[in-house]
Amino acid sequence: MAATGWPGCANSLKGVILDMCGVLYDSGGEGGDGVAISGSIGAVEKLKASDLQLRFCTNETQATRETFVAKLQRLGFDISVSEVFPPAPAAVAVLKERGLRPHLLVHEGLLPEFDSVDKNNPNCVIIGDAAENFSYQNLNEAFRVLIDLEKPVLLSLGQGRYYKETDGLKLDVGVYMKALEYACDLKGEVIGKPSSMFFQSVLNDMGLQPHEVLMIGDDLLSDVGGAQQCGMKGVQVRTGKYRPSDERHPAVTADGTVDNLAQAVDEILNRRGH
């Protein structure tokens, strides 16, 4: 299919932020590396060869940045740890800033990200995509920490509904955030996309203004809607969790829709006369 729509002002574009799962690769589930999406490895290479700044922004919370980036490198992507922004390091900054000591309901692969954090006598709960760790017992434990706090604080590493692995759809962290919100009659704070604070931390690292940056993702609400809320343009790819109904969503309209990352990068570079 042809690209549908496209953000104007190609000349003001100075940087690109890419979502990862569903844009670069399809997830392989527990233990599997997944597979690169056709054309994405070359598209990242082309962006890196251009004068545009490039960052990767993901709600991945099943592994540390190091493990996650190593997986992408095995798939063939030229990506380094310093270019990748997942929620956990952002959460660690929030914890230290606010003097919070977390009870962690996360995937065991993520635990090392919190090594430097005091977890004694917890005064908040952090949930990530804990997958199999979302047992009844573990959810009860997180619930009891919250219900016993005078001012319960729930930090959620994303608010996704579900994602697709090679063996089927899987429930995402947002579902369990809503469960604990209802159980404790509170509102969780999202760290990760679509939080503007999270996108802003990536823009700060790039040293760019929102209108100078384009976000490309497969999730209409978290990637495109979140970027737009922050003042960026947002383009959706028709890979990953994309659904045709996204193109007539009542609340969020992408600034452009393309078949895949390769097409998006061609559109970007053609408009800049590369």
Next chain:
Amino acid sequence: MAATGWPGCANSLKGVILDMCGVLYDSGGEGGDGVAISGSIGAVEKLKASDLQLRFCTNETQATRETFVAKLQRLGFDISVSEVFPPAPAAVAVLKERGLRPHLLVHEGLLPEFDSVDKNNPNCVIIGDAAENFSYQNLNEAFRVLIDLEKPVLLSLGQGRYYKETDGLKLDVGVYMKALEYACDLKGEVIGKPSSMFFQSVLNDMGLQPHEVLMIGDDLLSDVGGAQQCGMKGVQVRTGKYRPSDERHPAVTADGTVDNLAQAVDEILNRRGH
């Protein structure tokens, strides 16, 4: 403490509906019978000796009516199966009426209640208090059934947030209903308290009008609020999941608050000149 407030019109009172867990007994958790709440066995006897009709209305969904009533009898209560109204039989009636074939996410103890129901090629999901069965895998399975349906139907056997067992607070079915609602962007239908349809089925069995019946429970929203919505009076006991903050709840005010069931029954019978 003294009783606080009391519904008027003692002479029009013809029946009483009692909640069970937290009013008659405190739950003992997996495998345990729990313990009778002091004075409750005698209070049930007094009501049975009066000219008032008596029914029991519970959101219990971890066991069949037969198993559940046998437990109450072991604790010393004079209760028979025909007097007890839990959500599962009401759900079976709804399934048959609407031609629905359920995927069940319930406690294994409840499964026999659905023996007569066609469960092939499911076109709805029923969740009860599945407890340990609320695993990530089981929740994913229920989610996939719903997300694949053109018109997904989620029936929830209650909407409680949590309950207390002797070893601590446990998450209740409502929390997982909210989780699936968010995952699938739908609204579940509650069968059980506080649904008016559910209370009405008990009133039908009694052959009484709502204003002739008093509901007594420990859950301000499900028991008292639900009964009031249905046109009954609702009295809260200060046992079970009662919290002092219930007495200044912004939305629901009980028609009376008493220390326990024994005090409630004395108030009822004294006012009738027994």
